[in-house]
Amino acid sequence: MGWLFYEACHEDDVPVGGKIKAMVEGYPVAIYNVDGTLYASGDYCPHERVSLADGGSLDGELLTCGAHRWCFNVRTGDCLEDEGFPLKRFPVGRKNGTVFVGFWDDEEE
Numbered sequence: 299m300g301w302l303f304y305e306a307c308h309e310d311d312v313p314v315g316g317k318i319k320a321m322v323e324g325y326p327v328a329i330y331n332v333d334g335t336l337y338a339s340g341d342y343c344p345h346e347r348v349s350l351a352d353g354g355s356l357d358g359e360l361l362t363c364g365a366h367r368w369c370f371n372v373r374t375g376d377c378l379e380d381e382g383f384p385l386k387r388f389p390v391g392r393k394n395g396t397v398f399v400g401f402w403d404d405e406e407e
């Protein structure tokens with residue numbers, strides 16, 4: 299039981315102020331670079347599941363979905379339109395230029 303980290307991309311793939319989509323263990327993840335700090339969430343909007351990496355915009359910590367312009371904070375996961383629609387966030391790790399995303403493993407050992 300605990301976080302398992304999987305390789306997602308290279309640091310250079312996500313420039314400052316940018317966002318990308320990465321497939322991690324077959325799961326679509328959006329990775330955001332806010333002033334050099336990386337954050338990750340599921341690559342689907344909690345509103346109607348449109349990709350967050352492919353459209354919209356990132357301005358500092360604030361992500362705007364391209365579909366209906368809902369706004370989210372990628373650091374906290376908060377949805378600014380409705381608190382009942384937070385981002386599904388994942389922890390991010392880095393080692394030797396590689397970016398890792400953590401998935402919670404709740405299997406008993």
Ligand code: FES
Pocket residue numbers: 343344345346347348363364365366367368
């Ligand atoms: S699908 Fe993102 S705001 Fe509607």
